[in-house]
Amino acid sequence: MRITIDASSLSYPQRTGIGRCLESILPHLASLAQARGDSLTLVSGQPVVNAAALALLDAGAIRAATVKVPSLYAWQQAGMAWQIKEVGSDVHYAPDGLLPIGFTDRSVGVVNDVLWKRIPETLPRHIRWVFALRQRASLESLTIPLSLSAFTRAEALALYGEAAARIRPTSLCAVDHHRFRPAQPEDAGEAASLADFRARHGLPEAFFLCVGNLMAHKNLAVALRAMARLPEDAILAVVGHGDPGALSVAALEAGLSPSRARCLGYLPDDDLPLAYRAAAAFVFPSRYEGFGLPLLEAMASGTPVAYAQAASLPEAAGGAGLPFAPDDDAALADILARLTADPDLRREQTALGLTRAAAFSWQDCAANVFDALIEAAGESDKRPKVTIVTPSFNQAAYLEQTLASVAGQKNADVEHIVLDGGSSDATANILRAWDGRLAYWRSAKDDGQTAALAEGFARATGEVLGWLNSDDWLWSDDALSAVAEAFAKHPDAVMVTGDTVLTDADGQPVMIDMVLPTSRQMRYTMAVPQQSTFFRKSAYEAAGGMDTAFAYCMDFDLFERISRQGRIVRLPKVLAAFRLHPSAKTATWQEVFRRDVAACQHRHGSGLLHEVMIKLVTLEVRLGSVLAQLTAIAKGRRLPSHVNCRLEPLRAYARKKHNLAG
Numbered sequence: 001m002r003i004t005i006d007a008s009s010l011s012y013p014q015r016t017g018i019g020r021c022l023e024s025i026l027p028h029l030a031s032l033a034q035a036r037g038d039s040l041t042l043v044s045g046q047p048v049v050n051a052a053a054l055a056l057l058d059a060g061a062i063r064a065a066t067v068k069v070p071s072l073y074a075w076q077q078a079g080m081a082w083q084i085k086e087v088g089s090d091v092h093y094a095p096d097g098l099l100p101i102g103f104t105d106r107s108v109g110v111v112n113d114v115l116w117k118r119i120p121e122t123l124p125r126h127i128r129w130v131f132a133l134r135q136r137a138s139l140e141s142l143t144i145p146l147s148l149s150a151f152t153r154a155e156a157l158a159l160y161g162e163a164a165a166r167i168r169p170t171s172l173c174a175v176d177h178h179r180f181r182p183a184q185p186e187d188a189g190e191a192a193s194l195a196d197f198r199a200r201h202g203l204p205e206a207f208f209l210c211v212g213n214l215m216a217h218k219n220l221a222v223a224l225r226a227m228a229r230l231p232e233d234a235i236l237a238v239v240g241h242g243d244p245g246a247l248s249v250a251a252l253e254a255g256l257s258p259s260r261a262r263c264l265g266y267l268p269d270d271d272l273p274l275a276y277r278a279a280a281a282f283v284f285p286s287r288y289e290g291f292g293l294p295l296l297e298a299m300a301s302g303t304p305v306a307y308a309q310a311a312s313l314p315e316a317a318g319g320a321g322l323p324f325a326p327d328d329d330a331a332l333a334d335i336l337a338r339l340t341a342d343p344d345l346r347r348e349q350t351a352l353g354l355t356r357a358a359a360f361s362w363q364d365c366a367a368n369v370f371d372a373l374i375e376a377a378g379e380s381d382k383r384p385k386v387t388i389v390t391p392s393f394n395q396a397a398y399l400e401q402t403l404a405s406v407a408g409q410k411n412a413d414v415e416h417i418v419l420d421g422g423s424s425d426a427t428a429n430i431l432r433a434w435d436g437r438l439a440y441w442r443s444a445k446d447d448g449q450t451a452a453l454a455e456g457f458a459r460a461t462g463e464v465l466g467w468l469n470s471d472d473w474l475w476s477d478d479a480l481s482a483v484a485e486a487f488a489k490h491p492d493a494v495m496v497t498g499d500t501v502l503t504d505a506d507g508q509p510v511m512i513d514m515v516l517p518t519s520r521q522m523r524y525t526m527a528v529p530q531q532s533t534f535f536r537k538s539a540y541e542a543a544g545g546m547d548t549a550f551a552y553c554m555d556f557d558l559f560e561r562i563s564r565q566g567r568i569v570r571l572p573k574v575l576a577a578f579r580l581h582p583s584a585k586t587a588t589w590q591e592v593f594r595r596d597v598a599a600c601q602h603r604h605g606s607g608l609l610h611e612v613m614i615k616l617v618t619l620e621v622r623l624g625s626v627l628a629q630l631t632a633i634a635k636g637r638r639l640p641s642h643v644n645c646r647l648e649p650l651r652a653y654a655r656k657k658h659n660l661a662g
Helices: 017-036 051-058 072-087 125-141 150-164 188-201 220-228 244-253 271-278 293-300 313-317 329-341 343-358 362-376 396-407 427-433 449-459 479-489 537-542 554-563 590-601 608-634 642-646 650-657
Strands: 002-006 039-044 063-066 091-094 107-111 144-147 208-211 236-239 261-265 281-284 305-308 322-324 386-392 414-420 440-443 464-467 493-503 509-513 533-536 567-579
Touching: 002 017, 002 072, 017 039, 017 051, 017 293, 017 362, 039 072, 051 063, 063 072, 072 125, 091 362, 107 125, 107 150, 107 362, 125 150, 144 150, 144 362, 188 271, 208 220, 208 271, 220 236, 220 244, 220 329, 236 271, 244 261, 271 293, 281 293, 281 329, 293 305, 293 313, 293 343, 305 313, 305 329, 313 322, 322 329, 329 343, 386 396, 386 449, 386 479, 396 414, 396 427, 414 427, 414 449, 427 440, 449 464, 449 554, 464 479, 464 537, 479 493, 479 533, 479 567, 493 554, 533 537, 533 554, 537 554, 554 590
Parallel strands: 002 039, 002 091, 039 063, 091 107, 107 144, 208 236, 208 281, 236 261, 281 305, 305 322, 386 414, 386 464, 414 440, 493 567
Antiparallel strands: 464 533, 493 509, 493 533
8 A cells, every 4th residue: 555645744843733743643654554565655845854754764664755846735736646646646644634636536634623714813814715725625535534523523514514524533642751751850860951941941940831822712811811810920931933022012911021921932842841841830721722732741741731611622631631711811810829829739630631641642643544544545454334224014024034134144244123113913023033133123113114213223333324124135145245345445435325126025026226326316316225225324423314204205315415425336236125015115105205205306496497407317317227237237247137127118117017106
């Protein structure tokens, strides 16, 4: 596997959070790649200057393909695509989540935040423009989009809707525990280093530390106002890009003497851990963070933490640290005063912070990224578990075949849930006989098929879901194995669908449904067969689950909502059989069917043009079916019913003969 990484954040000596995360996982990614015989190439618009990356390059563990382009974003949106193509990448990693224009190959990217939209004044105009133009498009193109936190995923969902539903919150931030560790007072050498650090920066024995800058979202003003409430010997040291003059002005505006707010600037790598260890407490007042890496670094350093209860910070803190409302300088001042005066509180917070920080490692973060890259490249050997839900009511004559078809699946991890609505026939006896072979079953009066499906999917533990009605069955014993393999090879797919055989009541083939679906078609017609369609549980949940207002076309409704989130992958294989018989809902609920179909087809529009689109898309689906059938026959594929595959008009005859709606 050939991996490329956008290393633009490693081309500048002063790294942001994205660069620090990338340099920290890079050695572990290189080791994982070497263990598998994979290659790892850094691509960037400027030569790499990061020390960790250069060491790996010198050792031959990774490679680099760099050019000299003055504008980072011009290179990223134009030149990077050429570099990736030259390298011959199988999968690309975008730490900032941005892909080149027109890039459609397999990729993993990280949505760090939507700061450009939430607090636009904090970023230069050209950066806002790039993210406004490219973040959504990149998100839709990424094979696997990741996020630093559940908060960031929620932010992206609020901004981008279904386009963000595939985002996976993933542990991607950690601490270098060799660098960030508690102070050791008994170590004379370390004591001297801390004393030297304080002396060089004119800091007292006890001071408070803040990492950030004067950007609006960093909310440094609340920390300055809190300092003004504390005794005059309390000093705040600020680490990060900053202008000492601007900090002095901000301090005066907060009612604080400028001498009590020290701008340390961007510290060398050796000094930053000393700053954390030397501080009496760490203050993180930020209003908006994708994760909040400095919070973990302070905790790992044994320094008590006070943080703003905003954005992802409570998620990152995980119960450690002392929170305050982002605008409440009085609350922050009270926390700092208590930490100064109460040794027991300090010890308690130090212990909580160390425990929290210990749960994060860069090795684990790198493994998470590498696993995603393998999956995105379609090389994962992990096959998702499949849950089949079967709603049932008075179908004892057919239920046994349905149960046996699921139980007989080979090379697949399958669970089967059966929910019977209190049938009066032999259904309950059959289910009792199958007790132990089903993950769950019940036979009791319920609120109908749609409610039963919702109940079953809520119980499901599989990553992939599907349903078979109690008169349908899986066509072959490798159907679900093929489905699981398709999801593994196509991690960007939210649905996998295949062909369906329509049979008579005795199970003899009548015709075959073969479709070539697209997401667009689902707005206008039911473009996939329910029995042979499977979907990710995450997509089901993101779509809002079953809508119990539908009694018949709950599948059309659900699949349309799921299809907005990603790709539909078609398997050229018969996956299931749909039985036509007089007691089927298809034959007996035709008025309900037509009402539900109309509701689904007209939710996105009305009028003459919309009606024309419905007709055109329906025709497109039919022509696609003909094309699929002719292609299958031309390739010599063995089909259950050759006559009806060749002659599409026989579909209408078959539907009329079996009283099939639609």
